[in-house]
Amino acid sequence: KELIGEAENFKAQTKEEVEAYRIKYLGKKGLVKDFFAEFKNVADDQKKEFGNMVNQLKNTVSDKVTALKEEFESQEEAKGGYGDLSRPSEPIELGSRHPISLVKNQIIDIFSNIGFNVSEGPEIEDDWHNFSALNLPEYHPARDMQDTFFIQTNPDVLLRTHTSSVQVRYMEDNKPPIRTISPGRVFRNEAISSRSHCIFHQVEGLYIDKDVSFADLKQTLLYFTKEMFGKSKIRLRPSYFPFTEPSAEVDIYWGLKTETDYRITKGTGWLEIMGCGMVDPNVLTNCGIDPKEYSGFAFGMGIERIAMLLHQISDIRLFYENDARFLEQFKSAF
Numbered sequence: 001k002e003l004i005g006e007a008e009n010f011k012a013q014t015k016e017e018v019e020a021y022r023i024k025y026l027g028k029k030g031l032v033k034d035f036f037a038e039f040k041n042v043a044d045d046q047k048k049e050f051g052n053m054v055n056q057l058k059n060t061v062s063d064k065v066t067a068l069k070e071e072f073e074s075q076e077e078a079k080g081g082y083g084d085l086s087r088p089s090e091p092i093e094l095g096s097r098h099p100i101s102l103v104k105n106q107i108i109d110i111f112s113n114i115g116f117n118v119s120e121g122p123e124i125e126d127d128w129h130n131f132s133a134l135n136l137p138e139y140h141p142a143r144d145m146q147d148t149f150f151i152q153t154n155p156d157v158l159l160r161t162h163t164s165s166v167q168v169r170y171m172e173d174n175k176p177p178i179r180t181i182s183p184g185r186v187f188r189n190e191a192i193s194s195r196s197h198c199i200f201h202q203v204e205g206l207y208i209d210k211d212v213s214f215a216d217l218k219q220t221l222l223y224f225t226k227e228m229f230g231k232s233k234i235r236l237r238p239s240y241f242p243f244t245e246p247s248a249e250v251d252i253y254w255g256l257k258t259e260t261d262y263r264i265t266k267g268t269g270w271l272e273i274m275g276c277g278m279v280d281p282n283v284l285t286n287c288g289i290d291p292k293e294y295s296g297f298a299f300g301m302g303i304e305r306i307a308m309l310l311h312q313i314s315d316i317r318l319f320y321e322n323d324a325r326f327l328e329q330f331k332s333a334f
């Protein structure tokens, strides 16, 4: 009873005093809590009265706190109206796009300027679209080039190992002329390290029309590397892909000005950035396009690899960890 009286007569000079008062009674280690803890030791015939008193104390204090807070607030308002309206507001935390999305969008922009559209397809694929249609029949040794995650065998269902599968779908559904790029996530059963991951992203391109030649491919790649990296020296090294013939690996001349240039190009100045080639006639036939009438080229690149080059990122795993300290660095990238 005494305490209730005391609580009722409480007077405060400042907001801080009100807060201290609230904590003394209602805080985590406050008196009200102590009383409730005592409840089990109170004799049965006194429990009711004791409970009432504690509740009364609790209500008295919280009413008092509300009243005093209101009083202080209205005093403040009377003094300064709404406060100083010219003060800067609280900064708002802005989010940013993921570096993979930034680079992907950059690639899409570059190719849409020369008439390529964007096509997408499923991440879970069948054998036909990921392998067979691409001139990789069953038991073909080149299948081992791509360590595949199988979801089911016989008939095979798998996680696509490249977005060439999207190109197959696109050719099946559209008539030439075809100019499309297929960005997307791909999966390979590889050991995770600073340089490779079992999930990564690709952009693959496909151009099919009458009289498309290797010169068109080269010119398109040159245009892309100029736009993307500001570098205008490329070379094509003969290579092998089952779905293109001839096939090539594209290197760009990165230069040897800095120590980083030496490291990433292993002292040669050249950097491999993608694979490409003329679409194999078998692939065209598989997708319902007559190779006597049409020809085309295809290319494919890894987005992570390009993002790592552009932004000097040394570990591919950073892309998938969602560490805000990493992601925040791309706030003003584009």
Ligand code: PHE
Residues within 6 Å of the ligand: 161, 162, 163, 164, 204, 241, 244, 275, 276, 277, 298, 299, 300, 301
């Ligand atoms: N699909 C190939 C890969 O994932 C890349 C590529 C695409 C090569 C098109 C040539 C032509 O490795």
